[in-house]
Amino acid sequence: MPKERPVISSAKSVAICTFVSRITGMLRDMLIVQAFGAGLVLDSFFYAFQIPHLFRRLFGEGALAAAFVPTFTxxxxxxxxxxxxxxxxxxxxLLTVTLAVIVVLLEAILVTFWAFSSDNPDRQLMLALTALMLPFMLTICIVALFSSILNCLHSFVPAALIPTVLNVVMIIGVVRVGPLMSSQPEVQVFGLAISVLVAxxxxxxxxxxxxxxxxxxxxxxxxxxxxxxxxxxQLMLPVMLGQGVLLLSVFLDTQxxxxLAPGVNAFxxxxxxxxxxxxxxxxxxxQRxxxxxxxxxxxxxxxxxxxTFSRLAAREDWQxxxxxxxxxxxLAVFAGFLTGGVMIVLAEPIVQLLFEYRNFSATDTARSARVLMFYGFGMWAFCAWHIVLRGFYSLGDVRTPVKISCTMVPINLALSLVLIWFEGIRExxxxxxxxxxxxxxxxxxxLWLRKRAEHAIVTSRTIRAGIVMLGITLVTAAATYWAHASWYAPLASIVPNQVLLRGIDTxxxxALGCVHSSSALPPHSNCPKPACY
Incomplete structure (x- = not known):
């Protein structure tokens, strides 16, 4: 037990740092969205900001981490x-030279496209921001490498705090640097881009x-x-191939x-x-x-x-x-059901509370809320997939999840390209x-895990528990929706502050939905522990 205390202590510290990072990240996104609104400038910034992060996931946190950490250790x-x-x-x-070559090549391509887009200033803005922030790819991947080293040396907190630095510097960029440069959003966004490089x-x-x-x-x-x-x-190449296919889906959605959103001009x-x-x-x-x-x-x-999965797999205790x-x-499905149900019924109030200020309009809120509502229907699957993924990893199988994900990429792309044409769906x-x-x-x-372990994971007990979870979710969602629909108009007449009104409403x-959720839970004395999950 004494040997485990430092691990538990480190885990708590990392959890606190991660929570701080997520809070500051949400605050960062709120301020950026409010400053520019859902328009061309923000589209251009998010596009440019995503490119370095795709390479970070491919090199810094993907292939390099999978190959370097065990070799270094x-x-x-x-x-x-x-x-x-x-x-x-x-x-x-090796990492520095490789990334430097990639940056130079991409910069040359971007400059070429920029030169041929002189008749399209909107496209030039996107390309200019991408070219400006592209060197961030170099620093963020090296930061990921250094973080891996610290984790190998059991120093977890500095690496966990690093994302907070980016968030804070970007907040300064959008609040102070951008406005000091100009009152025009097209110029202010360059102040934000510079803050990314500084961070x-x-x-x-x-x-x-x-x-x-x-x-x-x-x-x-x-x-x-x-x-x-x-x-x-040699270890990196297969991981890069699998990770690259997965990131291709994100990249294609971005493109x-x-x-293509403004329309296409050809011939x-x-x-x-x-x-x-x-x-x-x-x-x-x-998505945020x-x-x-x-x-x-x-x-x-x-x-x-x-x-726990890994320990039991090592013992070959498959039951x-x-x-x-x-x-x-x-547990994951239950958490996904509840959070997804809340997202579905409170999508618009949540977006309104966090983002609908300054340049982010009610129309922008309605568009984002519609997308968030559809994501809510899949929260159970998003949560469950991480459990399934760890199940494979505990068996030492990293290829099967990649195969499954690679198979889903063309399906995802085909569905997106078909559904965007339907009115009421769009983005x-x-x-x-x-x-x-x-x-x-x-x-x-x-299904694959069942074959590998030769024991059923989804049993009749799991199905019964799922039905109970779904019932609890429906009760929670109904109570939450009723509270929102009933309270907002009376509250609006007595609460003058807009932010306070939205906060109380949401x-x-x-809170009322959570109370109903708790009251809908079956008594522990009448429900076997696994089914109460």
Whole structure:
């Protein structure tokens, strides 16, 4: 037990840092959206901001982390710190050179497109912001590498605090730097973009300081033919392939929203397109809102359950393993049902409370709320997929989830391209396609897990528990909707402050829904523990 206390203490510290990061991230997004509204400027910024993050997920937190962490840890444990530092120097050099080449090539492409878009100032704005923020890709991937090193050395808090630095600097950028540059949104957004670059440098310097304080020597040695480096590259390639296919879906959705929303001009004729300007902003706002509870509930539950799954898999105790996976799955589905139900009935009040100020209009709120509502129908699948994913990982199987996800990419794209043409759906098509493919992924994943473990995960008890959960969710959603529909008009006549009115309306309805949810729960004495999940 004493040996576990430092781990528990670190986990609590990381959880606090992660929560602070998510809160500051939500505040950052609120201020950015309110400053620019769901229009061309915000679309351009979100597009440009997403490109470095896609490379971070591919290199820094994807392939490199999967290949570097075990190699670095192995060198540290078996050969000592000098050998590990030598590997770090060569990895750092390889990553820096690779990313620098990619940045230069992409900058050349962007400049070329920018030169040929002189008759389209809106397109030039998007390309200029992308070119300006592209170097952030270099710093954010190196920051991810340094964070991995700190985690290997059991120093978790500095890496967990790093995202907060980005959020705070961007808040300063949108609140102070942008307005100081100009009163025009098209110019202010460049102040925000510059703050992203500054934040990347600050993050890098902070982690460099921490690493030096821990006695880590940071060299730079470009030796791609080194045996350990070559082995690491071999480990990276399959992960990059799988991760790249998954990120391709996100990238294609972004292209559809950003480049085709205003319509297409070709061969001297205008071809109207079903999405309006602001589609990317609308989609991003809805995604930020559903990802917040998903991270707090679904991902946290999966992370907590993963060690138990792995321990039971190592013992080959498949009956208990299936029991634990099923119990965690019920908890995840229940959390997804409840949060999804609240999103469906309170989508508009939530968006209104957080974003509808200054330049973010009521029309923007209605568009974002429609997308958020459709995401709500899939919250159970989003939460459940993280449990299914950890189930595969506990078996040492990383390929099957990639195969499932790769299969879903063309389905997702096809659904999006078809549904955007329907009136009343439009940008919500991306939410519907994501919900559909996530549901299919969970179902297929559970079938694969059953074959691997040779024990049923979804049993009659699980189905009964699911029906109970759905009933509780319907009661909660109905009570929440009734409270919102009944209270708003009377409250509006007595609460003069708009923010206070929206807060009381949203949180009051949510609290009443939670009370009804608690009262709808079956008594523990009459319900077996697993079914009460």
């Amino acid at each position: 192995g060198a540290l444990e078996t050969e000592g710190r000098p050998a590990a530092e030598k590997l770090l120097a060569r990895t750092l050099a 990347g440098v600050i993050q890098l310097l902070m982690l460099l300081y921490v690493l030096r304080r821990m006695g880590i020597s940071l060299g730079w040695s470009f030796q791609p033919r080194d045996e350990k480096v070559r082995r690491m590259i 559809i929203c950003a480049f 001297g004729a205008d071809f109207p397109y079903p999405l309006d300007v602001g589609a990317l902003s609308t989609l991003t706002v809805a 809102l559903y990802q917040f509870p998903l991270g707090v509930l679904g991902v946290s539950l999966a992370i907590a359950a993963f060690p 208990q393993w299936s029991h634990e996976v099923a119990g965690s799955l019920r 919500a098509a991306f939410a519907i396609s994501t919900v559909t493919t996530s549901t299919l992924s969970v179902l297929v994943g559970l 949180f009051g309805a949510l």
